[in-house]
Amino acid sequence: MEKWILLGTILIRKILFCGSVKANGVILADIVNQLDTTNSLVAWAFSLQNGIALLISPLVMFLLNYFSERQLCMVGGLLGGLGYIYCGLMMTSVYQLFIGLSVSGFGFGLAILPSFVSLQYHFQPTELPLIISAIGTFDYIGVAILPPVLQLFRSDYGLKNSLILLGALAFNVATCGAAARRPRNVKQTNNKQTNAVRQPDQEEPASNRDTKGIRKLFSNLRSLFQHKNIGILLIAEFVAFYVFASWAIFLVSLGKTQGLTDEESVFLSTAGGLGGFIGKCSAAVLFKFKLVNPFTATLIPCFTTAAVFVVATMSTDFHILLALIFISGLTQGINSSCVFSLMPGSVCPYHYRQILILECLSCGLGTQFSGYVSGTIQDVTGSTIYVYLFNAMLNILLVLLSIWWACDPEPNLECDKSSL
Template sequence: MDKAIVFLGWSWRVFFVGGCLKSNGVILPDIVEQLGTTNSVVGLAFSLQYGVAYIIGPLTSLLLHIFTRRQVAVFGGCLVGASYIYCGLWLKFVHQLFFAFTVGGSGDSQVCHRLSCFLEYKQIPKKRWVYEVNFVFNFPSGIGNGFHMFAGYLNFCEHFYDNLGTAVSVGALSNFLGMATLPLLFQHLKMSFGLDNGLVLFGVILFNLIVSAFALTTPLRNPPRAKMVKVKQADKEEACPFAKENVVDKYDCVRNEKSRLHLYLQDWCAMFNHENLAVFMALEGLMFYIFVSWGLFLVSVGTSVGLNSDQAVLLSSAGGTGGLFGRLMAVVLFHYKRMNALTSTLFPLLCNSACFMGCAFLRSFYPIFLLAFVSGACIGVNSSGLHGLLPTVVCKFHFHQALATTAFIEGIAMQLAGFMSGKESALEAIAYYISFFWFSRDTAVVHQSEDKSRLPRGASPISSSITT
């Protein structure tokens, strides 16, 4: 029963997260036109909401050494909900916007709502206001969201560690379901009630995010700190300068009653002795760069090649539906133990690059619609595969630290995606950015550990790296 509650809570959250990202793409051209600014600036504003939540992963991880997961998750969820209420009821001046965003992180729809409202109030010059929102107001806005998200996902991973690949693939179906449905809902609200009122109504719907904060099983007791945890030779004493006095023999990492910060740094240092982890984290960052670029700008790609707004929104639904199909493919691959470096990384990224390149040169609706579907399927397989294979790259002892550091790298990649992918007004540039990152790498995939004793069910190890 506990696993079912955790699974449903996480699925509920990723439904809205994916839908928000895609829905931002629906209004991105309107916001750019209304502000008289560039895709890069508005894309950065949208990506900050997600990027900051991931960037603070190490901070959240440190807090989880002090507080329980439930406390951190509920605190983050309350911050997000409180900022919605504050913005909706009392926001009239710029300093109040700063306060609300700093305290809780009001979420993507509220950012868009404040963009249009403050332009209407004309309280400060347009150009100056755009940059203040991007670099001052929005940066702290993902803090509450990050606390809420990371604690919940860590709890999800620990409940389904032995079947993480399959669990992530099935649970994340709701992520792409949100991508397929919420943009259509948001488009309907915008057409029926106007941009401002539609954003307010959409923000009310997104307030349901706080429900998932209570989906953590109660009360969660953190496992007792072990005096000794057996790990592989990758964590030998000589490879970790923080651990010398605590090592009983060359194969053991030992945790004693030292300060939490000391233990945190010690674990973080030893974590990178897993030789494939750095490459894996780089691939995670690349995957999130592509995902955010695809999520924010797919609708704009459609309009830039001559499609009308209704057809462009359908591209978003096609991508979300393709993502659902990709997640299902990942479930099958994990079930039959065929998920490995090739199927999780090499083939999906290569196919996805080809899809974006095709969108840059096509002008008719149905071929672009098909490519959007295929691209979504590739991203679904890639995302599920990388998340599910993390336990094959790092031992369970260092899983917590690896997850936090990976989240930080993903957040940085999101920030780059929101700004760089919108640099050109003709959004075909997305294809060239992705292709550059793909074809310039010497190593395409990580070679997984041969230690089958700690492989999650459905994962397939690869003993050597494969180069392009």
């Protein structure tokens, strides 16, 4: 029962974390007007929140040498909520928005990654791929649920109070963090093994051991790229998260640009979230039947996404836009899930941990750049339409990249470190 409680709490954390980037788009225009600032700065603050959560993954792995998964998850949940509450109570300038959302993003980063680490103590290695795939489907559940909730808060209580209420919701991440603990028998076994291994090196300072561990983790990155297609997959992941963050933050703005009401624009987010959920489930089916390849993972989804974005910029009908955004969520869900899942299986065991951290860094950088660049495009052009046209162009570039990938799709699991 303990492992299923842990799994359920991770799903709640993913809903709140991934839903926040979409929900932020609901209040984008309000914050720009209230703070008398630009779309680029506010969107940058929104993307920074989610980018930091991924970019601090090396730091989180380092902190796990000193603190338990449970401790980091609970502290992270508190910080995730406090960041929003700070914005609701203190926000009078865009710099305070950056501070509050950075604290919130740092907290989410502390809460999410350790919870995945704790999974390995509750599930067998053969079960983990399926479990992680199931968790991934809940990313878009948050995208579907949280924007309407924030819109309700905004309509009834105003901007600042809605941020405070969103922070109160985020506090649930801290409560869920209590479940992120190892089984007692595993903890005792690990302690015995640890003592047996470290006894000879007790005289060595802990700081030296930590430095060696970090140096080992990031050393020999050159040999990592001896594995085929790793560079292509990292680029594809960077672009996928850039497009996702831009799509999420500016979707409500696109609806308003196309003449929809506030309520109709928020429903676009719900449609996109449901489409993404189905896309993630579809990716799991593709993996089940071994149908994942450069065409199903990137070429077809990215070409469809690009076409949908272009058509969406020319449509003003609510029902047509609803269908288009649903399709774009579905195709992005397939693309991101397939690329993310392919990466660990494309390297040898020696580089497994390194590629996981590089994945998080790539996703974080893509998210980080997305808000600022997309906001700048809107400020310069005066229209969200050009944001989506630029995203369509990026998807076409991924189509070209997938053709290059298709020329030699099979990964090479051998490198200089494979025998270590």
